[in-house]
Amino acid sequence: MNRDLETLSAFLDGETSELETRRVMRDIDDSELDTLARWQLASDVMHGQASMAVPAGFNASLSAALADEAVPARRPAWLGGMARLAVAASVAAATVVGWQTWEGSQAVNGSAAPALAAAAPDNRISRPFGETSLVSQAFKTSNVTATPATAVPVSQPRVNNMLLRHSDFAARHSGQGMMPFARLVSMDARHGAR
Amino acid sequence: MVALSEVALANPSPAQDQLQSMAQANRSLDYTGRFLYQFGAEVSTMEVSHAVIGGREFQRLTHLDGRLVEVLRRGDEVVCLHPNGTLTRINREKGGPLALGDRIANDVPEQYNILVDGDGRVAGRAATRMRVAPLDNHRYGYRLWLDNDSNLLLKSEVVDGSGVALERVEFVTLTLAPPLTEQDFAIPETVKESDLKQLADSHPSHQLSVDAKWMPAGFTSVDKDWRQGGSDREPVAAQGYSDGLAAFTVFVEAVGDSTVEEGVSRVGPTVAVSRRLTAPSGAYLVTLVGEVPQNTAERVIEGISVRDSQP
Numbered sequence: 001m002n003r004d005l006e007t008l009s010a011f012l013d014g015e016t017s018e019l020e021t022r023r024v025m026r027d028i029d030d031s032e033l034d035t036l037a038r039w040q041l042a043s044d045v046m047h048g049q050a051s052m053a054v055p056a057g058f059n060a061s062l063s064a065a066l067a068d069e070a071v072p073a074r075r076p077a078w079l080g081g082m083a084r085l086a087v088a089a090s091v092a093a094a095t096v097v098g099w100q101t102w103e104g105s106q107a108v109n110g111s112a113a114p115a116l117a118a119a120a121p122d123n124r125i126s127r128p129f130g131e132t133s134l135v136s137q138a139f140k141t142s143n144v145t146a147t148p149a150t151a152v153p154v155s156q157p158r159v160n161n162m163l164l165r166h167s168d169f170a171a172r173h174s175g176q177g178m179m180p181f182a183r184l185v186s187m188d189a190r191h192g193a194r
Numbered sequence: 195m196v197a198l199s200e201v202a203l204a205n206p207s208p209a210q211d212q213l214q215s216m217a218q219a220n221r222s223l224d225y226t227g228r229f230l231y232q233f234g235a236e237v238s239t240m241e242v243s244h245a246v247i248g249g250r251e252f253q254r255l256t257h258l259d260g261r262l263v264e265v266l267r268r269g270d271e272v273v274c275l276h277p278n279g280t281l282t283r284i285n286r287e288k289g290g291p292l293a294l295g296d297r298i299a300n301d302v303p304e305q306y307n308i309l310v311d312g313d314g315r316v317a318g319r320a321a322t323r324m325r326v327a328p329l330d331n332h333r334y335g336y337r338l339w340l341d342n343d344s345n346l347l348l349k350s351e352v353v354d355g356s357g358v359a360l361e362r363v364e365f366v367t368l369t370l371a372p373p374l375t376e377q378d379f380a381i382p383e384t385v386k387e388s389d390l391k392q393l394a395d396s397h398p399s400h401q402l403s404v405d406a407k408w409m410p411a412g413f414t415s416v417d418k419d420w421r422q423g424g425s426d427r428e429p430v431a432a433q434g435y436s437d438g439l440a441a442f443t444v445f446v447e448a449v450g451d452s453t454v455e456e457g458v459s460r461v462g463p464t465v466a467v468s469r470r471l472t473a474p475s476g477a478y479l480v481t482l483v484g485e486v487p488q489n490t491a492e493r494v495i496e497g498i499s500v501r502d503s504q505p
Binding site: 160161162163164165166167168169170171172173174176177178179180181182183184185186187188189190 | 216217220221231233236238240242244253255256257260261262263264265267272274276277282284286347350352361363390416417419421430432434436438439440441442443445461462464466481483484485
């Protein structure tokens with residue numbers, strides 16, 4: 001609010017001059033520290049730094065942070081769209097399963113999603129790996145909101161069979177060694193855990 | 195070290211040569227070890243045992259934390275043991291032995307730039323770091339750590355265009371030439387078994403053909419089959435594509451007018467995209483599952499058409 005967020009963003013990216021850096025360090029206030037912490041988290045995730053030790057509730061807190069971030073008044077309009085998309089992209093790379101609806105379609109609404117999909121044939125919600133989602137995202141044209149979704153067990157042998165068959169093909173024909181089977185094991189374990 | 199530099203002198207492309215040695219070692223050596231596996235944001239621990247016994251390749255992958263899941267490969271058979279005690283089996287009656295080694299040896303895909311990066315250390319072992327960089331944005335890159343002694347893959351990362359690791363495997367312990375017998379790869383007792391049966395060529399479903407209007411450069415069709423999860427289920431066709439390193443599979447199944455889910459989802463490097471298509475005799479759901487960027491997957495699936503010769 002009080003400061004040019006562009007400077008803050010540049011600071012985070014290490015793109016400020018020495019003088020600017022010192023000025024930011026000196027003048028930073030609490031609300032900016034919050035913003036910075038959230039951005040740093042997203043940036044760490046994006047660069048894989050947070051990836052080896054993910055605390056429980058990581059995704060939930062991240063989506064909560066994103067939900068905060070999505071309040072339009074917190075940022076100047078020119079920054080809004082792009083920056084939030086960038087954050088969302090980093091989240092997609094880090095989340096277990098990011099459910100995405102096709103552009104312009106109805107937003108995924110937490111635990112109601114699978115029920116909706118079953119009830120309305122036209123509802124274009126993905127039901128990915130027969131699994132659950134920790135963070136669901138609805139992408140719209142210029143605005144991204146993230147809502148924490150509750151874990152929903154969805155039994156979907158159809159998709160699991162596809163994964164198995166894909167792993168079989170991939171193990172035979174891609175130069176990835178045991179990786180295709182490791183993926184399969186990991187997804188199946190995750191599926192069963194919920 | 196001496197052996198390594200000799201190879202480098204003898205071969206104009208030591209990096210590609212090393213990649214081939216790795217593929218060969220992964221398939222032909224006996225080893226057992228434990229590794230960290232990071233897929234998307236989750237980390238788990240797994241154990242792998244691999245052996246060649248009587249000319250057949252055996253492999254067992256076990257999930258060590260959380261629920262117990264195992265994948266066993268016994269020659270041409272792949273068995274997945276699920277956390278609820280059930281088991282799914284894929285048996286390949288035709289198609290011969292796994293072709294991975296040959297494929298890598300014959301052509302390292304020209305869509306990648308392969309570099310030796312330097313020395314590293316993984317699981318207490320001296321390793322050589324390599325980088326496999328894609329030359330376009332239709333595939334992911336890899337960072338690989340190869341064991342200097344055995345050429346086995348000790349650590350690997352799949353990275354996207356901005357350098358983010360989407361998936362990571364890292365051995366913590368590795369034992370070479372352990373005493374493994376066929377008994378170590380026995381299928382555990384399970385409560386229920388289901389077979390993904392391969393359909394005969396004469397099955398009416400084979401009249402269906404799948405055309406892809408667009409493929410990313412280097413991807414060719416490698417394998418296909420029809421399988422049925424049970425007599426009460428519709429058979430699903432699968433067509434695999436690979437550029438030699440990455441792979442994706444396109445599935446086609448007939449769907450009624452009932453619920454069809456279209457959409458996209460991904461975990462780590464794996465993306466799944468579903469689209470509904472109509473052909474003269476009905477509606478089909480086309481699903482792509484594979485390790486390619488989402489944009490590429492969506493572009494492929496947009497160009498997929500289904501032809502059926504039924505009235």
